[in-house]
Structures are given as structure tokens and as C-alpha cells.
Amino acid sequence: MQKKLIDDSFSIVLGKQGLDLAKILDEKKYINEFIIAKKMNLTINQVRNFLYRLFEHGLVSNIRKKDKKKGWYTYFWKIEKINTLEFLDKEIKKRIYNLEHLLKSRETKRFYTCERCNIDYSEENALLNNFICHDCESVLVLKDNTKEINEIKKNIIYLKKELEEVEEEIKKNKDFLLKKREREIKKEKRLKKQAKEKLKKKKINEKKKIKKKTKKIKSIKRK
Ligand SMILES: [Zn+2]
Known part of the structure; x- marks a missing residue:
């Protein structure tokens, strides 16, 4: 995936x-x-x-x-995995936005077409050209958008599914990184604690040594 x-x-x-x-x-x-x-x-x-x-x-x-x-x-x-997924996320969103725009225009506006040149005209442009193709002078016919609209809808559904997958992957990867970082922090803390305890023991031992020494010195002096 x-x-x-x-x-x-x-x-x-x-x-x-x-x-x-x-x-x-x-x-x-x-x-x-x-x-x-x-x-x-x-x-x-x-x-x-x-x-x-x-x-x-x-x-x-x-x-x-x-x-x-x-x-x-x-x-x-x-x-860079997370960046790569986030880049894809943005690209898919852009495409969905454009397709939804196109869908809206195809659903609400009428288009005319030259069947010979396969060129589409918006209603305004068709009117300006007196419903005649400016390349071959054929008469323009009203375009049946049903097929195109269905195609756009299919594409949008497909992209939305892909977007869901991408966002799920991003979340998974970010969670993984977060947990990894938490583990690292815990480890750092544990190591610090261990180092502190070691230092404490060292100090206690040093104190004991000093005590021993002074005792020795005192006993020597007494003699
Ligand atoms: Zn034409």
C-alpha cells in the first residue's frame, strides 16, 4: 500500500x-x-x-x-516518507477540487460540440459563433454530458478513496514516530537516573574512604 x-x-x-x-x-x-x-x-x-x-x-x-x-x-x-505522503495528500486534494469544479460546470452549463473536430463550445461561445464551428463550419450540436459527468463522478470517488488511504498512512507513520520518540525520552530519563545513582554511590564511597583515613590517622596519633 x-x-x-x-x-x-x-x-x-x-x-x-x-x-x-x-x-x-x-x-x-x-x-x-x-x-x-x-x-x-x-x-x-x-x-x-x-x-x-x-x-x-x-x-x-x-x-x-x-x-x-x-x-x-x-x-x-x-x-522522506511522511513528506512524500503529505505531498500526495495535497496533490489529490487539488485534483478533487478541480474535478468538483468541472463537475459543477458540466452539470449546470450547456455545451455545444462540433462532432467533426471534437471541439466543445460553451453556450456563450456557441452563440457568438452562431452555432457554427469556426474551424470547419459544421453546425454545432448540443452536447450530451451524461457520459462525461459519470466519468468525472467516478474519478472523484476514486480519488477520495485514495485520499483516505493516504491520510491513514500519514497518521500511522506519525503515531509510530511519536511512540519512538516517547521510548527515546524514557530511555534518556532512565540513563540519567542511573548516572545520578552511580554518582551518589561514588560520593558515599569517597566519604567512607575519608572516614577510614581519618580514623587511621587518629589511631596512629593515639599511639
Ligand atoms: Zn468543426
């Missing part, structure tokens, strides 16, 4: 190359850009160009390492 959503995001930005990159990149470990280029059979500059386009949308992140001998930087890349 998640894999498909990441594919969708990457292909919105890069088309087919996005799908190839989604296959090679990982969400947990950084991958050397030279290895990516080799796997995709592209030059390093082509690969960097693709990766930077994803990077601009926050879909990937990088770390760089300097080659001490040659003096240049090599970049390592990984998928």
Missing part, C-alpha cells in the same frame, strides 16, 4: 523516472548517488537533476561526504 503511494508521489514529480527512483531509493538508509546512477543507467548529472526535483518538494533528503583524495562531495539520498 505504502509503496504504491510513494510511487504515485514520485511519478507526479518525475513521471516514469520517478517510478524507477522509488524502486531504488530506501526510506531508512541513504544510498550513494553513483550507485543510483549506475542502476538507472544514467549519468550522475541526470540523476542529480531528478533527485533535486524530488528534493525541492521535500520527497527526499541527502547527506554528503567529502572524498579526501579528490576533494569533491558525494551525495547519499533517502526517501
Whole structure:
């Protein structure tokens, strides 16, 4: 499921190359850009160009390492999962908004069409052209929108379902991160407590030692 959503995001930005990159990149470990280029059979500059386009949308992140001998930087890349899902979320919402707009216009306005050129005219434009196509001069006919309207409705339903899935994934991933962070905080606290107790014991031992020493000194003096 998640894999498909990441594919969708990457292909919105890069088309087919996005799908190839989604296959090679990982969400947990950084991958050397030279290895990516080799796997995709592209030059390093082509690969960097693709990766930077994803990077601009926050879909990937990088770390760089300097080659001490040659003096240049090599970049390592990984998928930013939550950002990628949130990007897809926004894109789907945009599409739904546009389709709902289109649906409303198709449902409320009348359109005319030239059946020969397959061009649609709004009612106003058809009137301006005296119901004659300005390309081939055929008579325009009133368009039956039923098929198109059904198609748009189907698309909206499909996108809304996908949106639900995306939002569920985002929530799951954020919950996971939150729990992970909570575990880390607990661990930090535990370690701090342990360190404190160790220090306390050390101090007590030191005090005991000092006591022993002073006792010894006193007993020596008494003798
Ligand atoms: Zn025409």
C-alpha cells in the first residue's frame, strides 16, 4: 500500500523516472548517488537533476561526504516518507477540487460540440459563433454530458478513496514516530537516573574512604 503511494508521489514529480527512483531509493538508509546512477543507467548529472526535483518538494533528503583524495562531495539520498505522503495528500486534494469544479460546470452549463473536430463550445461561445464551428463550419450540436459527468463522478470517488488511504498512512507513520520518540525520552530519563545513582554511590564511597583515613590517622596519633 505504502509503496504504491510513494510511487504515485514520485511519478507526479518525475513521471516514469520517478517510478524507477522509488524502486531504488530506501526510506531508512541513504544510498550513494553513483550507485543510483549506475542502476538507472544514467549519468550522475541526470540523476542529480531528478533527485533535486524530488528534493525541492521535500520527497527526499541527502547527506554528503567529502572524498579526501579528490576533494569533491558525494551525495547519499533517502526517501522522506511522511513528506512524500503529505505531498500526495495535497496533490489529490487539488485534483478533487478541480474535478468538483468541472463537475459543477458540466452539470449546470450547456455545451455545444462540433462532432467533426471534437471541439466543445460553451453556450456563450456557441452563440457568438452562431452555432457554427469556426474551424470547419459544421453546425454545432448540443452536447450530451451524461457520459462525461459519470466519468468525472467516478474519478472523484476514486480519488477520495485514495485520499483516505493516504491520510491513514500519514497518521500511522506519525503515531509510530511519536511512540519512538516517547521510548527515546524514557530511555534518556532512565540513563540519567542511573548516572545520578552511580554518582551518589561514588560520593558515599569517597566519604567512607575519608572516614577510614581519618580514623587511621587518629589511631596512629593515639599511639
Ligand atoms: Zn468543426
